[in-house]
Amino acid sequence: MCARVCPTEVLCEQACVRNTHEDKPVEIGLLQRRATDHFFPQPGAPLFKRAPVSGKRIAVVGAGPAGLSCAHRASLLGHDVTVFEARPKLGGLNKYGIAAYKSVGDFAQREVAWLLSIGGIEIRYRQALGAQVLLDDLRREFDAVFLGLGGINLLGLVDEDIAGLGNAVEFIAGLRQATDYAALLVGRRVVVLGGGMTVVDAAVQSKKLGASEVTIVYRRDQQRMPASTYEQQWAQRHGVTIRAWSVLDAIGSSSGHVEHVTFVDVVDRDGSLELTGTRWTLEADTVLKAIGQTLVFADPTVATLALRGGRIAVDHEGRTSLPDVWAGGDCTFGGRDLTVEAVEHGKVAAMSINRSL
Numbered sequence: 001m002c003a004r005v006c007p008t009e010v011l012c013e014q015a016c017v018r019n020t021h022e023d024k025p026v027e028i029g030l031l032q033r034r035a036t037d038h039f040f041p042q043p044g045a046p047l048f049k050r051a052p053v054s055g056k057r058i059a060v061v062g063a064g065p066a067g068l069s070c071a072h073r074a075s076l077l078g079h080d081v082t083v084f085e086a087r088p089k090l091g092g093l094n095k096y097g098i099a100a101y102k103s104v105g106d107f108a109q110r111e112v113a114w115l116l117s118i119g120g121i122e123i124r125y126r127q128a129l130g131a132q133v134l135l136d137d138l139r140r141e142f143d144a145v146f147l148g149l150g151g152i153n154l155l156g157l158v159d160e161d162i163a164g165l166g167n168a169v170e171f172i173a174g175l176r177q178a179t180d181y182a183a184l185l186v187g188r189r190v191v192v193l194g195g196g197m198t199v200v201d202a203a204v205q206s207k208k209l210g211a212s213e214v215t216i217v218y219r220r221d222q223q224r225m226p227a228s229t230y231e232q233q234w235a236q237r238h239g240v241t242i243r244a245w246s247v248l249d250a251i252g253s254s255s256g257h258v259e260h261v262t263f264v265d266v267v268d269r270d271g272s273l274e275l276t277g278t279r280w281t282l283e284a285d286t287v288l289k290a291i292g293q294t295l296v297f298a299d300p301t302v303a304t305l306a307l308r309g310g311r312i313a314v315d316h317e318g319r320t321s322l323p324d325v326w327a328g329g330d331c332t333f334g335g336r337d338l339t340v341e342a343v344e345h346g347k348v349a350a351m352s353i354n355r356s357l
Ligand SMILES: Cc1cc2nc3c(=O)[nH]c(=O)nc-3n(C[C@H](O)[C@H](O)[C@H](O)COP(=O)(O)OP(=O)(O)OC[C@H]3O[C@@H](n4cnc5c(N)ncnc54)[C@H](O)[C@@H]3O)c2cc1C
Pocket: 005, 006, 007, 061, 062, 063, 064, 065, 066, 067, 084, 085, 086, 087, 090, 091, 092, 093, 094, 097, 098, 099, 102, 127, 128, 129, 130, 148, 149, 150, 151, 168, 169, 172, 197, 198, 201, 328, 329, 330, 331, 336, 337, 338, 339, 340, 342
């Protein structure tokens, strides 16, 4: 999946030594993609072999890139892994979030099937931490626990009950699961709030699904948008307008449905945003929010975990404030919310768990 979704132009290609000595970096994303596309249809000999069984048991909560990576590495190291996943399908945002045009042909599920073929990983579907399972029970039953819960979007910025006001991640999840795109509800005039990849994906996909006007509104300058320049240009090539230096002021909805959105311009004063008082309005019937991720805890023991910035605080090995609990991916503080990073967190935590056991 990394070969398909990583912004390699900023992560690796930007740092490639060939930028200095040649004029072009190694196109690592395309090379990875070529290798994996070649391997998957005819896997041949397994790429990985499990170590002898250790007799230790590890619980992994969440089957996104972080959880699956942790499960795979822990199994590779000889431990038996049980994965608890709230949804009926595995893959996390690989399955429910990543734009459909980046991952065609149900690649996410094929990758999961390959990953599980290593053995030693049991899956329990529809088992949500805080509902069907509790952290204390997992801590009693297993030698170590890894939390790969992902991020949850909760804004609380504006009246959440206005029709036409939605969450970009949910919009994309609905799209990824849809069998008939024609039956999807897509606005004619869509406003997407934020500056990351979710925003670009929601905007481009709205446009591709027939919206006539799509505008991304970001609170700082365009250079500072978390979405890479390539992604921004991708959006603009699809007719999406990007407006910077403005924050949401109000959503007009006299009929109970979004009718227009008012923004107020801001300026940067010593690193803080200051309202200028200049207001402008966009006609809109749909507003998609994709800003801010805050973790919600429904489990009393999870709620005791030390947090930073609303997410789980971890050290460089993914250790949480509880001695036998590790965490990684979007639910932890300090990352960049990228697939490759979640995968790395899962792997590093599995190796840390292994050392600790
Ligand atoms: C729309 C969108 C587009 C993106 N595009 C890109 C991209 O192009 N490139 C890129 O690198 N990154 C992209 N990202 C970011 C990337 O998808 C995430 O950083 C990555 O998926 C994080 O992995 P994770 O395992 O931490 O979380 P997730 O992928 O969110 O997986 C978490 C898993 O935990 C499960 N879960 C949640 N709560 C519970 C619970 N209580 N009990 C049990 N299970 C639970 C969820 O169902 C899910 O399966 C995108 C994100 C979004 C939202």
